[in-house]
Amino acid sequence: MIIAAFLAIAPVLMFAQTPPHPGGDPSTVGGTPVGGTPAGAPVGNGTFILLTLAAAYAGRKVYVIRTASQAE
Numbered sequence: 001m002i003i004a005a006f007l008a009i010a011p012v013l014m015f016a017q018t019p020p021h022p023g024g025d026p027s028t029v030g031g032t033p034v035g036g037t038p039a040g041a042p043v044g045n046g047t048f049i050l051l052t053l054a055a056a057y058a059g060r061k062v063y064v065i066r067t068a069s070q071a072e
Helices: 002-013 044-071
Strands: none
Touching: none
């Protein structure tokens, strides 16, 4: 019952809320107009790292399978 209650309430607690803008124009957030396109995050290096780690993991799995089958 406790786990079910946690799973039902946890997503509600994870919603981000913007802080108020004291002395600022509420129609802009960080210099970007509300509803406008913000500057993108640099995901190029992260994608490269993710693909490199996935290739290393797959290579290790193939190596382990081949050495195990040759040992038999």
